[in-house]
Amino acid sequence: QVHLVESGGGLVQAGGSLRLSCEASGRTFSRYAMGWFRQAPGKEREFVAAIDWSGGITYYADSVKGRFTISRDNAKNTVYLQMNSLKPEDTAVYYCARRPTSVPETAQYNYDTWGQGTQVTVSS
Numbered sequence: 764q765v766h767l768v769e770s771g772g773g774l775v776q777a778g779g780s781l782r783l784s785c786e787a788s789g790r791t792f793s794r795y796a797m798g799w800f801r802q803a804p805g806k807e808r809e810f811v812a813a814i815d816w817s818g819g820i821t822y823y824a825d826s827v828k829g830r831f832t833i834s835r836d837n838a839k840n841t842v843y844l845q846m847n848s849l850k851p852e853d854t855a856v857y858y859c860a861r862r863p864t865s866v867p868e869t870a871q872y873n874y875d876t877w878g879q880g881t882q883v884t885v886s887s
Contacts, residue, residue, distance in 0.1 A: 765789045765876050767859050772881030775849055779885070783844040785859030785878055793837035796867040798874055799844045801855035801883075808858070812844060813867035822867055827853075849885045856880040 771783040785797070798813035812833040813822045821833050832845040842859055860874035868874075 765791070765861060767861065767876060767878035769857065769859050769878045769881040772857060772883045774884045774886065777849060777851055777885055777887050779849050780845070780847045781849065781883060783846065783857055783859075783881060783883070785842045785844075787840045787842075787861065789840075792840040794865060796862040796865055797833075797835060797842040798860045798862060798867060798869075799833060799842075799857060800860060800871060801853075801857045802880075803852075803855040806855075808871060810869040810871070811857070813862075813869060814842065815867050816865035820867060822869055824869075846883070849883075851885045851887045854883060854885050856882050 766788040767785055769785045775781055796815050799811040800808050801811050802808040810824050814833045818835050830848045835842040858880045859878045861876040862874045
């Protein structure tokens with residue numbers, strides 16, 4: 764069974780940067796697409812970014828396009844989310860998730876394994 768553990772969250776001022784990491788257990792990480800989602804207080808969880816098995820295909824929500832970058836290191840079983848030019852509206856719990864195929868998607872129901880989340884707070 765695969766386990767996902769996120770790290771790298773914290774408190775940052777608007778305009779600052781953070782890099783989130785999500786490490787996966789198991790030997791099959793490189794076969795699967797991965798995604799990042801977030802949930803702000805009082806709101807539904809939403810798609811942020813996704814990446815295919817090789818790192819060659821990436822998708823982004825319009826709200827983060829040009830500011831966030833998703834990447835992966837299959838040798839380290841880790842997917843990253845580099846977040847630049849952070850805004851207060853980026854404040855949320857960020858979750859990584861695994862899609863049990865090699866091709867990324869934006870819909871949450873396509874992902875079968877989720878991490879516990881990491882809090883990102885952006886102050887104005």
